[in-house]
Amino acid sequence: MKTQIIQDHNGHPTGVFIPIEDWEIIKNEYPNIEATEKELEQWEKDIIDQRLMAIEKNPELLQPIDKLFQELKR
Structure with missing residues (x-):
């Protein structure tokens, strides 16, 4: 998995980029991963x-x- 850390203008991490192919694998392994309403x-x-x-x-x-x-x- 080749992730990329997204940083703000001060160099502080603000997010992570996951390639779509890897995201699809993660979603298959954890089908409820996108359930954010809980x-x-x-x-x-x-x-x-x-x-x-x-x-x-x-x-x-x-x-x-x-x-x-x-x-x-x-």
Whole structure:
């Protein structure tokens, strides 16, 4: 998968571009991926908040997305 990080004028990541072929594969594996009308449960929001705080405290722990994809392929 060849993704591209989209950045704002300050170089901060604002999104990810996924080639359409890869998106179709993802949609086949996760048919409800486009169902965005469901509100997240509070426990899910809490986990996200905890992870964001951890990243804010230790940004050097972030890894490139390509490293994740390599790990997932194994």
